Amino acid sequence: MKAQHRAQVVQQKTAVIQRLRSKRDALRTRVTAQSAGPMLDILADTQAALTPQLDQVDVSTTLLKERVETLQDILEAYHLTGISAKVRELNSAFTFCINTAYEGSYLDSYYLDIQTQHPRKIICHNIPAFIPVEQMARTYLELDLRRFMDLLCDALNAYTSRRYQVEQLQELHSMFLTGQVQRNAAYNLLKFRYPILCGDMEQDVQVKLVYKDLACYLPTGVTLTCTDVESMDAKLECHRQLFEKVGLHRVFDSFKLQEEVAISSRNLSTAQSSASSSCY
Incomplete structure (x- = not known):
């Protein structure tokens, strides 16, 4: 029954992820279908169209207004995918904003000023150093x-999502961790330990999660090690599959439902000490 429930949880979470990604891809398809030219050309056209000429009442003004509305619709489609833009300097540069989100929660915003004149270049930005923005450019x-x-x-959405998962793990499930989560700046290499129940015994599982691609939300490599490997092999394999398919904090939600993790002895001692102190 536990294995069946675990499979259902994984299937449900996977379906949610696929549905959200399909919505994102559909929005990007809409952008592609509507765009009459490169994104910068659309922005330039919008800026050029928003002039005092709109006050003139004639056929050309009507057509111009329709063109502006079309261009603004295209920019709104970009905005729905998490990207927005505005003029920084007339006919010279634009400021692009990338809004990141995960599981319906808005996270961080990142900005780039891009020169539109050839050769195009990035004037300034606040993109984290570990994302190769200059190479991409x-x-x-x-x-x-x-x-x-x-x-x-x-890349930015994946980074903030990985960070969010770690933050949620430490905030919601710290009692089930042995020590702190070790991670690098990009959150694409994570190490931590958690206690697992094996009958009446408690074993510490060492976890190493690797995200080979900066655009990965889920780990591409999962390594779980435990002292008593043979008796724990089947359970660790189920855990490994969860880490590969579900967000990090959601993995521990599943563990708690299955009662497969124990409160860390260190955290349990702390909690008992606090309880004893409060009695006096």
């Missing part, structure tokens, strides 16, 4: 801004 910025922004958006 050399490859895509001049020829395909949309591709550049999509790759950057994916």
